[in-house]
Amino acid sequence: MQKVILFYFLFINLLAFLIYGYDKFIASKTKARRISERELHTFSIIGGFLGATLAMAIFHHKISKSSFLIKHIIILFLWIAGILCYFTQVDELNFLG
16 A cells, blocks of 8 residues: 555656646746646645645746745645654554565
């Protein structure tokens, strides 16, 4: 089960990274329909918070919009708290073993 969870997080973070990059490309190069902020946040909420954060840093995407950034930081802290709670309460020190 742990390997399925690991695969999911790898997949969703890669997907979030690509979607943020695609949205930045659309924003800078074309007049096509953009990806909504709600959809971008959804990828962070469902586990793509690391890929989204990395894409924001690399592509400089959405980092100057404070309302978006605040929501993203809240999502990031909630995930960090959840992960810390999981590893401390469940005592899953051998997660990949």
